[in-house]
Amino acid sequence: MKKNLLFVMPSLSAGGGEKSLVNLLSQIxxxxxxxxLFLFSKTGVFINSIPREVNILDLPDDYKVFTRELKISIKNYLKNGQINLAYSRLMxxxxxxxxKSKAISEQYTWKYQSMSFEILEKEYDVxxxxxxxxxxxxxxxxxxxxKKIGWIHTNYSNSGMDCNFDxxxxxxxxxxxxxSEECVKSLKENFPHLKNKIRVIYNVVSPKIINNLANKEIQDNFKYDMGYTNIITVARLSYEKGIDIAIKSCRSLINKGYKIRWYVLGDGSEREKLESLIEGNDLKHNFKLLGIKENPYPYIKKADIYVQPSRYEGKSIAIDEAKILHKxxxxxxxxxxxxxxxxxxxxxxxxxxEEGISDGIEMLIKNIDFKNNLVENLSKEKLGTEEEINKLYQIV
Structure with missing residues (x-):
């Protein structure tokens, strides 16, 4: 008899956790x-990548109202006599x-958001x-x-979350x-009394799938500039991803005389701030925010160098994917x-x-033997993690 599994996720927007879920679901x-699959919002670039066997649950009507604009939401609740929900939406x-902290605000607002959800009728095995x-x-x-499982995709100590709330x-x-092992260490430091519950399951990445997608044509007529060092970064436009540091590194490299084109695939809350920084450093033709791409792999494959300028990561799927493409x-x-x-x-x-990043890139530009050695080593490395699904089966 089949077991019933439920996965819960806010949305399928372009993030590492979201991509990790799609990869995992493809291996079940x-x-x-x-x-x-229960999504708080049935949106995101990966929505069409969900395997057809997965049943995406409908959202409850009260929650649909909750997600509407404040005045409309409260008006609807009051019209239906749902005073508690109107109060929760306001609060x-x-x-x-x-x-001010986005991490903590999501924690502290849960008690109000949760009022718009009923307990799901179906009982699950996991x-x-x-x-x-x-x-x-x-x-x-x-x-x-x-059985209930929680998945943490970040280094908890650097996340800004309140462990007393969690x-x-x-x-x-x-x-x-x-x-990752480092994330395990962080969780054990913050929740020592729960250490026996903690397990590590690496993000599922499939070289076969990634290489097949990387061989597809880029759909938007995008072409890398010949005669330039073309750099690619895949990341949310948020503080922890360090795109602001990358912009300053790009300026530094150009000041040294290097011909650089740096492209970032992703979107996020800091786009406007980063665009101003790009303009302020006179980099409109050198540092470009290309937005979210459903298939980023052809962009990565055709780039010269992959850079991850993050301030912190749990375990970066984008790095694993760049490794698979031997960048x-x-x-x-x-x-x-x-x-x-x-x-x-x-x-x-x-x-x-900015100096650290620009020095690292400069070394790869100047030292061709070193660069080729990295590529050769990656070509020999076992990079697929499809077998990680077996760790999930064990605890399920």
């Missing part, structure tokens, strides 16, 4: 498992404005909140399941899964960098500064 044996908005915060809170509060939710979980890689020395890159062997780890 659907002869053994029936899988439901959700007020709290979001009061709390329910998985596949991203930190709301997905896990939903599984803890709104799902009947024999603690009662984590105590309701049977397992806490994270994506010379420059990464900053965030805490989990060494989980993926052996400095000088399959990439180079640099200081988290």
């Amino acid at each position: 044996d659907y002869s053994l498992y029936d899988v439901d 959700f908005s007020v709290k979001n404005r009061m709390v 329910a998985i909140g596949y991203l930190e915060k709301s997905s896990i809170y939903f599984v803890a509060d709104k799902v009947n399941a024999k 603690n009662p939710y984590f105590e309701k979980l049977d397992y806490i899964v994270t994506v 010379p890689i420059v990464v900053t020395n965030f805490e989990t960098a060494k989980d993926q890159i052996n400095d000088g062997e399959n990439g180079t780890i640099v200081d988290m500064t």
Whole structure:
């Protein structure tokens, strides 16, 4: 008899956690498992990549109203006599404005958002909140399941989250899964009493799928500039991804006389700020934000160098994908960098500064033998992690 699994996720926007979920779902044996997916928003660039066997659940009507513009939402609730929901919607908005930290605001507003959800009728064998915060809170509060799992995709110590808020939710979980040994260490430091629940399952990446997609034509007539060093970064436009540092590094390289074209695939809350920084450094023709691409792999494959300028990461899927495509890689020395890159062997780890990044790129431009050696080492490395799905089967 098949087991019933539920995955919960905010959306399928272009992020590492979202891509990780799509990759994992592509590896599940659907002869053994029936899988439901609950999304707070049925949107995102990966929505069309969900396997056809996965059943995406409908959103409850009260929550649909909750997500509408504030005045419209409150008016609808009051019209239907739902005073508690009208109050919750108002407080959700007020709290979001009061709390400056995005990480903490999502935690502290959950009690108001949760009022718009009923407990799901179906009982599951296993329910998985596949991203930190709301997905896990939903599984803890709104799902009947024999076993509950929470998935953490970031280094908890650097996340800005309040561990005192998360603690009662984590105590309701049977397992806490994270994506690297460094992330395990961080969770054990913050939740030492829950250390026996913590497991590591690396992000699922498939070289076969990535290489097939990388061989497809770029659809938007984009072409790299001949005669330039073409650099690619795949990242959300958010503070932790360090795109602002990359912009300054680009300026530094151009000041030294290098011909650079640097492209970033992704979008996010800092786009306007980054565009101003690009313009202020006179880089409109050198540093370009290309937005989200459903298939980023042809862009990565055809680039000369891959750079990850992050301030912190859990475990970067984009780095694993660049490795699979045998790109010379420059990464900053965030805490989990060494989980993926052996400095000088399959990439180079640099200081988290504009000088560090620009020096790393300059070394790859000037030292062709070193660059070719990185590529050769990557070509010999076993890079697929499809077997990670077996770790999930074991705890399920």
